Amino acid sequence: MSVLLRATDLEGRPVVTLGGERVAEVKDVVFDSARGKLIGFSLRGVGLLSRSREDALPWNMVSALGRDAVMILDEGAFQVKSSLAAEGIPDDRNVLGNLVLTDTGTHLGTVVDVIIEVGPTADIVGYEVAAAEALASRGERVLIPLPDTIAISGEHLIVPAAATDFVANDLTGFGAAVDAFRTKLHQGG
Amino acid sequence: MRFTEVHGRKAVNLDDAETLGKVDRYVVDPRKRAVVALRLSNVKGDARFLAWTDLHAFGTDAVTVSSASRLRPAADAGEERAASKELQIIGKLVLSESGTALGKGKDVEIDAESGSILAVDLGEAGTVAGDRIIGLGSYALIVADAPSD
Numbered sequence: 208m209s210v211l212l213r214a215t216d217l218e219g220r221p222v223v224t225l226g227g228e229r230v231a232e233v234k235d236v237v238f239d240s241a242r243g244k245l246i247g248f249s250l251r252g253v254g255l256l257s258r259s260r261e262d263a264l265p266w267n268m269v270s271a272l273g274r275d276a277v278m279i280l281d282e283g284a285f286q287v288k289s290s291l292a293a294e295g296i297p298d299d300r301n302v303l304g305n306l307v308l309t310d311t312g313t314h315l316g317t318v319v320d321v322i323i324e325v326g327p328t329a330d331i332v333g334y335e336v337a338a339a340e341a342l343a344s345r346g347e348r349v350l351i352p353l354p355d356t357i358a359i360s361g362e363h364l365i366v367p368a369a370a371t372d373f374v375a376n377d378l379t380g381f382g383a384a385v386d387a388f389r390t391k392l393h394q395g396g
Numbered sequence: 397m398r399f400t401e402v403h404g405r406k407a408v409n410l411d412d413a414e415t416l417g418k419v420d421r422y423v424v425d426p427r428k429r430a431v432v433a434l435r436l437s438n439v440k441g442d443a444r445f446l447a448w449t450d451l452h453a454f455g456t457d458a459v460t461v462s463s464a465s466r467l468r469p470a471a472d473a474g475e476e477r478a479a480s481k482e483l484q485i486i487g488k489l490v491l492s493e494s495g496t497a498l499g500k501g502k503d504v505e506i507d508a509e510s511g512s513i514l515a516v517d518l519g520e521a522g523t524v525a526g527d528r529i530i531g532l533g534s535y536a537l538i539v540a541d542a543p544s545d
Contacts, residue, residue, distance in 0.1 A: 223491060227426075227533025273495015276536075 209326030211378045213335065214238075214245075222250065222264060223276040229253055230282055231260060237291055238321065238331060240302055240359045245329035247291045248277065263288040272325050302364065307336050307351060309368040315342045315351060318364065322350060324382065332385045334364065342371060350375045352388040367392060397454065397508040398517075399486060407436055407459040410452060416467055417444060419459060421479040422504070424513070426532040431511040434459065435479040436467070443467040445475065448511040455508075482534040490518060491536040498524065501537060 214236040222231040231250040239246050247265040252258050268284035269277055307315040316336030324332045331353060338347045351366060352373045358365040373388035375381040399422060407416045417436030423445070425432045434451075436444045450466040451459060461467075470476040477483060485501040492498055499521030505514045506526075513526030516537065524539050531538040 221535070223495070223535055223538070224531070224533065225493060225538050226531040227491075227536045227538045229533075229535035271494040273492065275497040276491055276495040278491075278493060278495045278538075 209324050209382075211322055211324055211332065211382055213378075214321035214323055217248070217272075217277075221253070221276050222248075222279060224279055224281050225270070226281065229276075230279075231264070231285075233264075233277060234259060236321070236323070237263065238302070240331065240357070240364075242356055243331040243353060245323055245325075245331065249288070250285070260285075261288065262286060263291050265291055266329055272329070302334070302359070305359070305362060305364050307334065307364050307366060309371065310365055311368040313341045313368070313371075314339045315366070315371065316349065319348065322378070322381065324385070333381060342374065348376075350378070350381050350384075352381070352385040354389060354392050397456075397506055399504040399506070401456075402454070402459070405458055407434070407446065407461060409462075409464045410460050411463050414464070416461065416464060421481075421484060423475055423478040424483070424485060424532060425478075426529050426537075429513050429526050429529045431506055431513070433475065433479070439467070442469040445470055445479070454511075483532060485516060485532065485537055488532075489536040490516065490521075490524060491538055492541050493530055493538055494541050498522075498539070 217233050217236055220233045221229045223229050232253055234249040234251040236245060237247045237249055245266055247263050249263050250260040252260055262285040264284055265286055268279060270280055271278040302318050305318045316338040318334045319337050320335035321331055322333040324330050333350050333352045335348055335350050338349045343349050351370050354367060369391060370388060373384040375384045402419050405419045409416050417439035419434050420437035421435040422431050423433035432448050434446045445468050446466055452462050453460045485504050488501045490498045490501055499518035501516055502519040503517040507514055515526055516524045528539040530540055
């Protein structure tokens with residue numbers, strides 16, 4: 208079973224061992240944006256002296272990403288941040304605030320969140336954007352599906368123009384929209 | 397037998413019929429899914445632990461032991477911590493291994509002979525069978541997902 212969630216919802220989620228200890232909190236979600244993959248989490252400590260931590264949690268060491276906690280076996284799951292690169296290319300650029308352009312040159316809006324599909328892997332399946340007028344009422348929050356891989360520059364994300372036929376307003380039904388969009392792309396249509 | 401029924405009960409020495417103290421804390425071994433020791437209150441000195449295997453009976457009105465010499469200090473720092481407030485199941489968040497909060501521990505049902513945990517009572521959120529226990533830490537009691545989850 209897979210579920211869709213917003214990346215910003217994961218910020219602050221406790222990281223808990225199977226021994227029942229809360230050992231960190233999610234600071235940020237780390238993506239390989241070009242390949243559309245979640246590759247891990249940067250961390251902050253817990254308690255009064257909660258500071259950013261130098262280590263990180265790679266996705267392949269997460270035993271479960273739950274509604275109330277990110278579950279790990281033990282603190283051996285943490286690795287130095289640079290080793291996240293084994294999972295993909297960590298994208299230090301913040302995609303939030305990037306402009307979404309279609310390949311036909313239409314400005315669709317500004318990225319305000321990243322939609323992740325979590326199952327055995329965690330993939331970026333869409334972006335939530337504050338819409339430009341070409342897409343919806345200006346400023347309205349709209350979900351845009353993504354193809355498997357995209358071009359990203361730190362300024363722009365390029366999506367196929369057909370993505371605009373598969374937008375959604377909430378996460379319910381967005382999974383189906385993503386599937387339909389990707390099927391259409393693979394058919395070359 | 398439930399934790400809340402036994403809490404505050406007297407521990408009585410069968411040798412001289414003296415009260416040794418009152419049942420205050422439960423030392424749970426999450427791997428054994430059982431209570432392995434009790435810590436008493438109202439005891440003079442540091443020797444306030446009773447190993448489960450040293451109990452004569454875990455009765456409905458009192459816990460009995462065959463001799464006051466059964467009372468001992470904490471075996472190690474691990475046992476001291478296990479008896480501390482932060483590792484008591486009552487009041488503890490119960491989290492499934494897939495990261496969903498199921499509720500908070502309200503009571504614990506144990507087998508009076510073996511000390512095995514039969515079930516953790518989450519009040520209105522239902523009960524969790526003792527054999528689902530995976531780990532117990534200061535943040536949460538971790539339990540296996542129910543087969544139906």
